[in-house]
Amino acid sequence: MKLKNRIYISFFVIVLVPLLLTGIAFWGFAVYQVRSLQKQYGIEEITYENLSNNTYMLNKITQKLCASLQKTVETEPDKMEDFGYLDNINRELNEKNAYLVVRKGDVITYNKSGLDSRVIASELPMYGDMPGENDKGVYIGKDIQALVKQVDFRFPDDTEGTAFVMIRADAMVPRMQSMMMNLILIVVLILAVTAFGLCTWTYHGVITPLAQLKVATKNIKEGNLDFTIEKMGVEEIGNLCEDFEEMRKRLKQTNEEKLAFDKENRELISNISHDLKTPITAVKGYVEGIMDGVADTPEKMNRYIRTIYNKANEMDRLINELTFYSKIDTNRIPYTFNKIHVKDYFEDCIDDLSVELESSGVSLTYFDYLEEDAIVIADAEQLKRVINNIISNSLKYMNKPKGVINIRLRDVGDFIQIEIEDNGKGIAQKDLANIFDRFYRTDASRNSSKGGSGIGLSIVKKIMEDHGGQVWATSKEGTGTTMYLALRKYQEVPVHE
Numbered sequence: 015m016k017l018k019n020r021i022y023i024s025f026f027v028i029v030l031v032p033l034l035l036t037g038i039a040f041w042g043f044a045v046y047q048v049r050s051l052q053k054q055y056g057i058e059e060i061t062y063e064n065l066s067n068n069t070y071m072l073n074k075i076t077q078k079l080c081a082s083l084q085k086t087v088e089t090e091p092d093k094m095e096d097f098g099y100l101d102n103i104n105r106e107l108n109e110k111n112a113y114l115v116v117r118k119g120d121v122i123t124y125n126k127s128g129l130d131s132r133v134i135a136s137e138l139p140m141y142g143d144m145p146g147e148n149d150k151g152v153y154i155g156k157d158i159q160a161l162v163k164q165v166d167f168r169f170p171d172d173t174e175g176t177a178f179v180m181i182r183a184d185a186m187v188p189r190m191q192s193m194m195m196n197l198i199l200i201v202v203l204i205l206a207v208t209a210f211g212l213c214t215w216t217y218h219g220v221i222t223p224l225a226q227l228k229v230a231t232k233n234i235k236e237g238n239l240d241f242t243i244e245k246m247g248v249e250e251i252g253n254l255c256e257d258f259e260e261m262r263k264r265l266k267q268t269n270e271e272k273l274a275f276d277k278e279n280r281e282l283i284s285n286i287s288h289d290l291k292t293p294i295t296a297v298k299g300y301v302e303g304i305m306d307g308v309a310d311t312p313e314k315m316n317r318y319i320r321t322i323y324n325k326a327n328e329m330d331r332l333i334n335e336l337t338f339y340s341k342i343d344t345n346r347i348p349y350t351f352n353k354i355h356v357k358d359y360f361e362d363c364i365d366d367l368s369v370e371l372e373s374s375g376v377s378l379t380y381f382d383y384l385e386e387d388a389i390v391i392a393d394a395e396q397l398k399r400v401i402n403n404i405i406s407n408s409l410k411y412m413n414k415p416k417g418v419i420n421i422r423l424r425d426v427g428d429f430i431q432i433e434i435e436d437n438g439k440g441i442a443q444k445d446l447a448n449i450f451d452r453f454y455r456t457d458a459s460r461n462s463s464k465g466g467s468g469i470g471l472s473i474v475k476k477i478m479e480d481h482g483g484q485v486w487a488t489s490k491e492g493t494g495t496t497m498y499l500a501l502r503k504y505q506e507v508p509v510h511e
Contacts, residue, residue, distance in 0.1 A: 024212045032204045039200045076112050079103070080163050080179050087167035087177060094167070094175060100124050107179060115178040118169060127180060129158065141166055141174045223251045227258060239266040278452060289332050293325035300325075324373075331406070338399070338473060349393045349480065353504060356388045356430055360423060363401055374409060376417035383424045389504040390430060396477045400485075401434070403470040404497050408436035411495075429483075432499040441489035449487060450475040 083103065086093055093099045094116055104114040104126050115134060116124035122131040137154050139162070154162050163179040223246045230243050243259040245252045300318045309315040338347070364380045371378045408419055414437050422433040441449060448454045452472040478485045482502055489495040 024216065028208055028212060031208050032201065035204045035208075036197075036201050039204070040197060076107065076110055076163065076179055076181060079106060079110075080165065083177055083179070084165050087165055087175070091167050091175070092170050094169065094177060095123070097124065101126075110181075112179055112181040115180055117176045117178070119173050119175075134158065138162065138176075138178060139164060141176055220251060222246065223255055227255065230258060230262065234262065234265065239269060286332055286336055290329055293328045297322050297325045335469060335473065347396070347477070347480065349396060351391050351393055353389050354392050354394055354397070356390060356423065357382065357384060358387075359394065359397075360421070360432075363398065364421065367401075367405060371405070371409075371417075371419065374417070376409065376412065376419055379418070379420045381420065381422040383422060384430070385425060388425065388430050390501045391504050392481055392501060393477075397481075400474045400477050400499065401432075403474050404434050407470055408434070408438055408495070411438045412436065413439045426500070428505075429500045429502055432501070433496055434499075435494060435496040437494040440491040440493055441487070441495055442491055443489075446487060446489055450485065 095118075100114060100116060107113050113127045114124065115122060115127060115138070117135070117138065120135070122135050125131045125134060127134065137158055139152060143164070152162050152164075154160055158180070159182070161181040163181075165177040165179070167175050167177070169175045226243060226246070230241065233239070233241055239262055241262070243255050243262060245255045245259075300322050303309055304315065304318055309318045360380070360382070364378065368378050405419065409417070418437045420433075420435040422435070424431040424433065445454075450471050452469050454472075475485055478499060478501075484500045485498065487495060487497050
């Protein structure tokens, strides 16, 4: 959910929910108060409209007490001069926010209202001015501000007497006071709970994901990338969490690639150092032999010099591989593409390879199955590097007394396919898919006879891909390996004028 929508919802919730809950609370309290008033005071047929009319309610509450007072003055008028009885009546009225005043003739004989008796006497109605019904009364303003119920009677000495039940107009039914206080408390509680709920909702939607991002930032600063950032909170911050997680993954990937690159470089340096040390040691040994006069015949001298030459070529090849590897890593291989006639090019290659393989005791066989000459667009020097790397790899793992290498050219539709087959030790199927990876070796251990930088076949793959071609291999352990190179033919596109 978007932050904007969350704010809108929060606004409507904080306005509508308290109103709704307050209305429900008011209705519940009203029902409860109506039933309580009916039960406690014996009032019947109370409506919600009457409940809000304070004077009406007080009039109803004092109705029974007025009826009891009416009965007393009719049967025992002498009690109206008994202050103990009158005090009891007045206490009951005080509980209902009313009080009792008794007048005998023109004199106020009982007054516990707290008002001056002369003021009361001047404003109270005269004897016989009001009907004696218990549910009727008259409002007196000025200083008294009360609803007055009048009960006329005669004292035992036949003096006119009146008992006044005076209900304070500004008073409120006690239960109504309690209800109002409870309603105020409920409203405050509803507002507090609503605000707390919205704050919690906002906190989880905004603050919690921000705290997660803060922890993530600290982890990244400390170099720890092994954690996960979950999408959470409002949509805007959730999208930020997703972007942050993507950044973390890329940083981790870059870091892992850097570690792998550093490891490969260390391995390359180690391989090159080892493989350079072997021919250098051999060269030093043969030179010392010449210096010490061990090569005392022309034949020995010629063999020593040829061996030194071969070892120097081996070191040169290793250095060239290292130089070429640095160019691969920076995508700065210097290609010079030209049209190459396949037949002529491979005939020259075979002539060069025959001399080298003959000195190694390996026979080379060349098969040209092309029906007609074909042209490819290629860099002659780099294509020669591809073939030399494959031949060198075949010689490195040749384990037969009589080594054989076959080179075949085939026409396969739009491509020229070059097959280089040897009868070496072969490659296990589990290793075959990885032989073109940099620094991959089928042998876990290294030795001087099978050394190498471990990047020869990866260079082959890179050059072929840059030529728009392909390279793959098939092999059988103990029988040999066949490398396949595919180059697209060059075709002239006719121009229509």
